[in-house]
Amino acid sequence: MENIQLSTIKHLLTNISIISKKYNDIAQVTGENFNLFSIMRMETNERYTHSAIIGELLNIKGTHGQGNIFLKLFFNEIKCLHSIKDFNFENANITLEKYLGTVDIEGKTGGFIDIIIEDGKHTIIIENKIYASDQEAQLERYKNHYRQAVLIYLNLFGTEPSDESKGTLKSNIDFHLITYKDHIKKWLEKCHKESVEQPVLRESIKQYLHLIKKLTNQTVNNDMGEEIKNLLLQDLKSAKEIADNFQAAKAIILNKIRSELKRELEKIYNEKYYFFENHNAAEEKNSHIWFSLKEFKEDSKQISCFGLEPFSGWGNNQNNLFIGMLDFENQDLPLFKKHIPNIKINGWWRGIEDFGIFESYPIDFSDVEFLQLLHSNPIKLQALIQFIIEKTKNYVSRYENTFMIIHSERKENLSQLFLETENS
Incomplete structure (x- = not known):
């Protein structure tokens, strides 16, 4: 009986290998495997890849040369910013890694804000997470420093911040969740559309958009995943044995x-x-x-x-x-x-x-x-x-x-x- 089970598992692995090769060949032909961020091993670097690129696109004086267009598109995409009716887009300032002082866990002060948007009257804070875990009292510390700010918690799929980070803060009241999978992807698609006449900028945004799709399982590999899942459904027992031991x-x-x-x-x-x-x-x-x-x-x-x-x-x-x-x-x-x-x-x-x-x-x-x-x-x-x-x-x-x-x-x-x- 055990030999039959092992033979079944080997057969399942062989079929998965065939599917994997098929989709890898597709990615090779379409050029999807070529991505500058992957080549530079910067796919998941929150500070020097994601915060840097998002911050630069939001910057009205950024090297993209498009003024406040991308910032306005961001406001349009993020629902919690719709309540700010009088934001001064001409006076917007973007700061990355803003230092609030030495971290004091007991006093719940200090730390570094990933991205902060200010116009002299309004403040928007973005806490950016890819795979990093939350720091203790992290969101509370930022909210204590900027009590009237709109606090945004950005991550890949919309995972809630930890209790240690948010403390007594309430979701959709004291802070708001946005995702790379939905909000950032849609925003980048609009930025890409606006950049159609600037080929270097357009293709740079496209490369970053592809990275976001990769991190959120929305590339051709996701199609491969669907086919493999359908295959596994035909023999869940063998699939479980593989998953349990991987x-x-x-x-x-x-x-x-x-x-x-x-x-x-x-x-x-x-x-x-x-x-x-x-x-x-x-x-x-x-x-x-x-x-x-x-x-x-x-x-x-x-x-x-x-x-x-x-x-x-x-x-x-x-x-x-x-x-x-x-x-x-x-x-x-x-x-x-x-x-x-x-x-x-x-x-x-x-x-x-x-x-x-x-x-x-x-x-x-x-x-x-x-x-x-x-x-x-x-x-x-x-x-x-x-x-x-x-x-x-x-x-x-x-x-x-x-x-x-x-x-x-x-x-x-x-x-x-x-x-x-x-x-x-």
């Missing part, structure tokens, strides 16, 4: 990579660093390797650390493996800005760097073709680990001294604060 099979490869990499890094950094919080790739989307300086381990608060993530293939801000410095609750943000003025800031991360290309593949653990390559060729898997180790060593050597200075200064600040409290 993530576990994938996690075997991912956990092998993470555990072997961690073991090698511990050999290099064991004297100076301790390693902690290494989540299983099958259970935690931000499965990672974090390591902190032992010298500062006894600090009263969790100290900043070096980190590599995600090993799950479906991470917080991006799928590609990256290295950076994690600044918990933004506690060291002023010190990072002081000692590394031009450092990139992504939420609680500082100085994120992608590991780049290995064997012509981005190091993206959501790419099953890449995972198959590593699983089928242990030599390449070991080469990947050595590749990541060399990149990690280079990164740590560049930032280690500054990192130690930041930790030392924070420790001094905490000691001084303690003395002042004792003497008061």
Whole structure:
């Protein structure tokens, strides 16, 4: 009986492979596989792809040269903005990553606003999410700073913000949900139509529109998905067996990579660093390797650390493996800005760097073709680990001294604060 079931599953997988090849051939012929954002591995980067492009199109002084046309189209598309009757489109100002001050979770203040639209009288805030998880009291903090603002929560499919983020805020009253799948797609289609006489702008918008369709399952691959689903309906039992074991099979490869990499890094950094919080790739989307300086381990608060993530293939801000410095609750943000003025800031991360290309593949653990390559060729898997180790060593050597200075200064600040409290 078991052999019959295995034979059935193999037959099902063969048929799925045939369907997949058919649609891949279609995408090849139509050119749908060619997308600049995919080539540059910027598909899911909220700040440098999505917020940047949306913000530029909304900017009345943007390089698109179309004035306020795209901004007006946005207002027309987003229902919650229809109540603003006197918005001054000629005086509109767009700001990306607006800093509201250091995050204070208890006071529910501070943070960075992804996109903010202002005309001197009205304020519109857009919190932009692709795959990033919500930060604690995130929407509450923004609403506390701009109490009269229209607060928009944008994500792929209209998922509600977490309770930790929205707190007591009410949907459709204190904030409004919009989606890439519906609102942004329709807005971009209208922007594309308005750009028919500007070929470079028109094709750039078209490329971005295709990316949005890809992220929201509205491309030719979606047609392939429909055909595969119909096939699976013919044998749901076999389909369930495949589904039940897919993530576990994938996690075997991912956990092998993470555990072997961690073991090698511990050999290099064991004297100076301790390693902690290494989540299983099958259970935690931000499965990672974090390591902190032992010298500062006894600090009263969790100290900043070096980190590599995600090993799950479906991470917080991006799928590609990256290295950076994690600044918990933004506690060291002023010190990072002081000692590394031009450092990139992504939420609680500082100085994120992608590991780049290995064997012509981005190091993206959501790419099953890449995972198959590593699983089928242990030599390449070991080469990947050595590749990541060399990149990690280079990164740590560049930032280690500054990192130690930041930790030392924070420790001094905490000691001084303690003395002042004792003497008061």
